[in-house]
Amino acid sequence: MEQFIYLRYQYRIYPNITQRKQMSVTADCCRFVHNYYLNMRSLAWRTQHRSMNYNACANDLKYLKLVYPWLKEADSMALQEELKDLQLSFEKFFSHSGGYPKFRSKKESGISYRTRNQNGGIRLSLDKHFINIPKIGMVRIKLSRDIPGEILNATLIRKPSGKYFVSLTLKIESASLIKGNHGMEHGLDLGLRSFYVLDDGTVAPNMKYLYETNGKLIRAQRRLSRMKKGSSNYIKQKRKVARLHEKVCFARHDYLHKESTRLAKMCSLLCIEDLNIKGMIRNHKLARSISDASWSEFTKMLEYKMPLYQGALVKVPRFYASSQTCHICGHRNPKTKDLAIRRWTCTVCGTEHDRDVNAARCLLQKGRTMLPDAA
C-alpha cells in the first residue's frame, strides 16, 4: 500500500458579505482568465500553428494584469490553478479522452474556484471555528469532522441553493488510517429492488427516501419549466429546485458512505461483480440511472476503504454470469436472465434459489478462487 492517500473532505462555511463578494470577484476573474487563454491558445494554433502551454500562459498572465488591473483583486493562485485546469483539458483533448475545451458563461446559479495552500495560507484558527482562505481571510467553518492530514488545496463553492462550502484536498498518511476488520468473507450482489444482497441473505434496503425526494424534485422542475424566465417566482422556484437537488445528493452520498464503511469494517474479503458501467450509462430510466451512478460510486468507495481496513475487494468479471449459475452444482440456467424471475429451481441438483442470494454466493465462490494465493 502506498504511503499516502489523497482524500477530499467537504465542510460548510459561512462567509460574511464582504467575503462573499470577494469570492465572487475571484470566481469572475477565473472565468475571465479561462476564456481569455482558451481564445489565445486557439488563435495561436489557428494563425501560427504554435501551441501555447501552461508556462506560456502563466507568464503572459503577468502582462494581462497590467492591461486589466482589476485581475489583481483576485486570488492569484486561483488564477494559476485555472490555467492548470485549462492545460489539463487541452491534454485530455489531445489524447482523445475529452472534447475541445469550452468557453464558460456567467452563471448566476453557483460558483467554484480552487486555490492552493502555500506557506500555510489555508489553515484553521486555534479554536477551529474559522479557516483562513487566501485573499478572503478568516471564514467561519463548521468542522463536521477533524482534518486528518495536510491541506494541499481548497475549492470554494457556492451551491445554487446559496449555501457555501469548502472542499479540501488532504494528504493523509495511510498508516494513520489503517484499522482492522472483523474477518468476515462475503459476496455482494448489487440490485435494483434492494441496494444490495449478501450471500447470507442480508438485504440493504433501497434508498427509498431518495426516490420520494426525487418525485418532489421532478414536480418542482416541471413547475419551473412552466414559469416565465427571470420572474421573481421563477427565481424562487429555481432556488427550491436547487435545494431539493442538494438534498438528494447529500442523502445519497451519506447512505453510500455509511454502507461502504460498514462493509469495509466487517469484511476481510468482499467479492462484487465488476460492473460494466460504460455499457449501462445509456439508460434513461430514472431508477436505473440513479442506481448506475450509485453503483459506480459505491464501488469506488469500497476500493479505497477496503485496504484501509486491511480487507481485499475482488471484482468478479461480468462474463461470469453469477445470477444464472447454481452455486451448489455450477449448472448454468440461462432462463434466469429475465430479471422478473426472483426464485428458481436448479434443473440439475434441484436446489431452490433466491435469485439475489444465489448470485451473491456465486460471487463469493468465484472471488475466492481469484485471490492471488488461491490454488
Ligand SMILES: [Zn+2]
Ligand atoms: Zn444446481
